[in-house]
Amino acid sequence: GVPPPPAVTPGEGAAMSAVISDTAYDELAKAFRGPLVRPGDDGYEEDRRVWNGSVDRRPALIAHCTGAADVIAAVRCAGPSGPAAGLPLAVRSGGHSFPGQSVCDDGIVIDLSAMKGIRVDPEARTVRAQAGVLLGELDHETQAFGLAVPAGIVTHTGLAGLTLGGGIGWLMRKYGLTIDQLLSVDLVTADGTLLKASADVNPDLFWGVRGGGGNFGVVTEFEFRLNPVGPVVLAGPVAWHMADSARLLRFYREWITDVPDDLTTAVVHRKAPPLPYVPPELHGKPVVMVVCCYAGPVEEGERVLRPLRAWGPPPVLDLCAPKPFVQHQAMFDPSFPHGRWYYFKSCDVDRLGDEVIDVTAEHAARIVSPLTAFPIFQLGGAIGRVGEDETAFGRRTAGHTFNINGTCEGAEGFEREREWARGLWSALAPHQTGVYANFLMEEGEDRVREAYGPEKYRRLRELKRRYDPGNLFRLNQNVPPAA
Known part of the structure; x- marks a missing residue:
């Protein structure tokens, strides 16, 4: 008989490239415009790295999204009825997550870093920024008009993760947190639907994304109010x-x-x-x-x-x-x-x-x-x-x-x-x-509950049940869906 294949520890490099089936890969590739990188491909070793060097994980696939259509395709591939259902799904914009939650072992990374679009409207004092934008890139565009969004203290931080968690920085005592200047988001939910959330459209979701992290979907674009600063x-x-x-x-x-x-x-x-x-x-x-x-x-x-x-x-x-x-x-x-x-x-x-x-x-x-x-x-x-x-x-x-x-x-x-x-x-x-x-690092459910307090945590769990009942988006400071 044929000897069984050697046991492989999750995360042991190219040996794990078969974790995502060829069928799933081919199906995603048909609907995807950006590069799809697997173990053994050129650039994989660099692509799997995140800001925190102590994090060493080996995903089965890194999907470099070029826009919302690619995000929808990747989410549907990894979603409950997709060909890669069951694999872990991580979402990365700047890769600055302290515990490295923007990369995973043996799953799919939705990489948003190529989505760099920024549009400033100096008359209306608003800016639209895609999810791959870094803080320094946003400041470069807005400060040309003497305007800014209050955000962060390190320019290579991703705007997306910083915003979704709240966003503290050098302007916060004057203009509040980053989320306090957020006007709307475009977000892909667990079933692959693109929604808008604002004070008037899906206001429950808009409440949740202002501090609740990446629990409810993948934000593809943010719209902020701008404030006079400096230059x-x-x-x-x-x-x-x-x-x-x-x-x-x-x-x-x-x-x-x-x-x-x-x-x-x-x-x-x-x-x-x-x-x-x-x-x-x-x-x-x-x-x-x-x-x-x-x-x-x-x-x-x-x-x-x-x-x-x-x-x-x-x-x-x-x-x-x-x-x-x-x-x-x-x-x-x-x-x-x-x-x-x-x-x-x-x-x-x-x-x-x-x-x-x-x-x-x-x-x-x-x-x-x-x-x-x-x-x-x-x-x-x-x-x-x-x-x-x-x-x-x-x-x-x-x-x-x-x-x-x-x-x-x-x-x-x-x-x-x-x-x-x-x-x-x-x-x-x-x-x-x-x-x-x-x-937070990966410190468990009690610490996440502590971050929000019991009443907000309960409300976030109800929201999670509505938008992500299967907890597809769980590689974050996770709020599990209400039972």
Whole structure:
């Protein structure tokens, strides 16, 4: 007799290319315009990579969509009655998902990265952007007219995933979250239907996509309201030695109580990176930075920032200056390049109480990796002026969100950084009031429920039952359909 084929572990490379049948492949190819890439094909090894280098998955097929028709074809292929039914389905725009949910083992990846269309209407102050657009690409088009959508802090982040989870960034205290400027989406549901969702059309779905992630389908295009920004803003970091962290945070806590909404800040603890604008004597030295973005008139911003600059010991670095908004948006790009190994823990807190500050300063002093950095984002302002029930996004009343990330170039030292991140997160446990869904790793259903709260979670499950009863779109911060 013929010996049985060798057992193959899922994810063991080209040996798994037969996971998608030739029939399914051929049927999809007939209805698909973009490239279809399988294990062994040219470009497969590069195509399967995502931003977080610690994620190493091998899909059976990567479908590079050129437009909504390709998305519909791919969803129908993977859907409950399609020829590839039962295979995992991942959706990727920028590939920035912290836990790497935009790629899967032995399934299909719907890759939207070629869908780059952007159309600005400067008169109506709106922009339409396809799902493969990155934040820097959007800013490039909108800032030509002195306009912007509040979105993110790293320019190579995908607009789609950032928006669907809520979208925090440098303009949020002035203009709210990214979803607060969203006017409509085009979305392909689990049965391969293209729907529009807005305040007037499918308003239940529009509520859910504003914070509920990719649970309800594949968004192919977004329409946003635009806001006047810059093009020059007062922005950048003001830094002190990390030994001053606890004292600085106590001052900062009081200072931000009455700053205008034009100002959004984040406190960052890390070792100073060896970048051209950082003096060589600071490279590798532990610092604490207050990174600012003042989106109003520059001279007003200078007045608002004066108390920060005058606090305590003189700053060791002050790069807060008038600059193009797009330049500030790219400031963190060198710290978060593709391919590094990233591990995140996150939580919201209502205020920087003394215990929170002491825990933060104590654990920041234990950072070992020169690549590890954790921002504490200042929330409030316009975020809290949107009604709690108007969108699916979790608690809008949080004061700050911690984004604790341990980072290494590769596997070496990664376990140590991961344990450090978990340690700081655990020490903050008594003060945690929630979590931002986009900052979750694969942490289970309880943490997803925590991100939304019990009532919104129940409502999201009902919505999921209506639009994706089979949970086809489950590789995300998943909300299972109501029973």
